[in-house]
């Protein structure tokens with residue numbers, strides 16, 4: 001046993017989960033109990049006991065999480081771990097589909113549409129279909145259609161069911177919605193591109209329909225490790241089951257009480273379904289290393305109704321009781337939080353260690369105004385990601401065309417950057433490129449043979465880019481010859497945007513394959529320009545706060561209709577709201593404030609009172625404060 005000293009960092013429950021999880025296991029973890037540690041040490045233990053890196057599949061919620069775990073294991077083993085297959089489900093599916101693209105009707109150089117690109121394509125198809133039917137008003141927008149299509153894909157339900165779930169009032173349009181869906185699918189196919197949902201759907205289809213491929217892929221993975229299992233959907237569950245079907249060694253880690261993505265198709269029931277399979281071992285890790293004892297006591301009584309029972313133990317004694325604060329209205333709420341924040345800062349807390357959490361962004365508007373009045377700087381999580389900004393997308397569109405010249409969305413995007421080209425001409429150019437037999441953008445533009453100056457300029461740019469062997473050099477010539485001027489002429493904040501393009505070049509310099517670079521930027525979040533760690537207060541929805549922690553946490557507007565949300569209440573989805581509330585309160589290390597105001601925007605609906613979270617709080621566990629400004 002002396003050779004197991006590397007596990008001494010773990011507590012007894014964690015150690016058992018690592019050592020005894022042979023075959024099929026589920027680790028049910030409490031918040032702040034060291035899920036990351038368990039998976040990292042499992043990985044380490046496997047490597048130390050002779051499992052080869054190439055025999056391991058590690059699936060995490062973000063690519064960054066996988067990289068972090070692997071880096072830690074690499075340091076502890078001193079071995080090169082490049083051969084581990086690791087990353088998000090989208091990443092894993094992408095790898096699989098690149099290998100077997102023709103089997104699902106794709107060419108191996110397919111490109112991936114991000115959410116915005118997919119919405120643009122749906123918009124384009126929607127316009128055509130509606131025109132054909134002479135329809136205009138009261139039809140779902142492309143964004144609603146995207147939600148419906150995505151929900152249907154991720155839950156493997158019919159479009160009809162998805163419509164009833166997302167926007168029942170559009171049920172009358174079912175046949176037109178289906179027509180748009182069919183055309184959207186055909187468009188993607190003819191342009192050799194896929195959206196995020198297709199990555200999962202096609203990978204499952206591939207493994208389900210081709211036994212040889214399934215056997216080959218599943219034989220490779222002697223071990224499958226999955227983090228954040230509570231947020232998986234039905235397709236992801238199928239992938240886990242199939243890829244672990246040959247060796248039967250699979251460990252999933254879940255905090256079922258923190259499953260909060262059902263609106264995206266995550267299936268809370270995956271946890272119980274996984275546990276139900278005969279022979280599955282269950283481990284619990286229940287020591288909370290994050291919060292003070294007073295907060296842990298509170299967390300224990302607020303555990304969501306349907307969660308696997310668990311009692312968290314705390315290691316940080318005592319601490320102050322959470323505060324339940326009553327204010328008269330949202331303005332008073334803002335005044336209270338601002339005063340308290342000022343006091344805490346004066347007391348020595350770093351602003352970056354304080355966060356304000358809410359169910360929906362609109363609940364923070366009064367607070368934003370109040371903070372600005374007091375010149376308190378803050379950041380709001382969930383702004384646009386680096387790769388979602390217009391300027392980064394413009395540059396990427398040029399590269400995407402170099403990779404896959406059939407992709408219409410990118411042609412439309414770049415064409416419109418040139419003077420004299422509007423939406424109509426851009427669409428014509430894209431249509432031409434999609435059907436043109438040429439596979440080189442320069443040749444496509446030559447074939448187009450239009451005398452327009454812009455087309456000539458575009459052709460010249462592609463020629464120059466193609467002459468570069470490095471991706472950062474491609475971006476650099478594009479920038480020097482065209483894009484930096486475009487930024488200067490079109491954006492007052494061109495300087496900041498230029499900085500982003502420079503950062504994009506920096507990232508590109510680490511890649512030798514264009515396909516890999518584009519895929520990483522589209523399917524993983526590790527290369528996104530994370531908000532720089534500034535020492536300011538954080539404002540965020542609970543969903544964006546998942547996995548994070550602060551010394552001080554305020555939870556705003558815990559009123560029926562606000563939190564829990566009105567839509568969840570009428571949809572009878574209170575369970576999920578309980579879990580979202582649980583995620584919120586488990587982010588706090590030392591101080592927790594739950595705020596409730598007297599304004600009930602939905603007071604006419606008397607039964608909303610039955611879902612008042614503040615009323616469920618045992619008063620002996622909190623300090624009650626009546627704030628009157």
Ligand SMILES: Nc1ncnc2c1ncn2[C@@H]1O[C@H](COP(=O)(O)OP(=O)(O)OP(=O)(O)O)[C@@H](O)[C@H]1O
Pocket residue numbers: 009010011014029030031032033034035036037255258289290546547548586
């Ligand atoms: N055995 C241990 N001894 C001491 N500290 C530990 C131990 N295990 C985990 N920790 C610490 O506990 C903290 C919480 O761990 P981690 O962030 O992995 O929690 P988590 O389970 O992912 O939480 P959540 O899902 O609520 O975000 C980390 O700072 C981690 O280093």
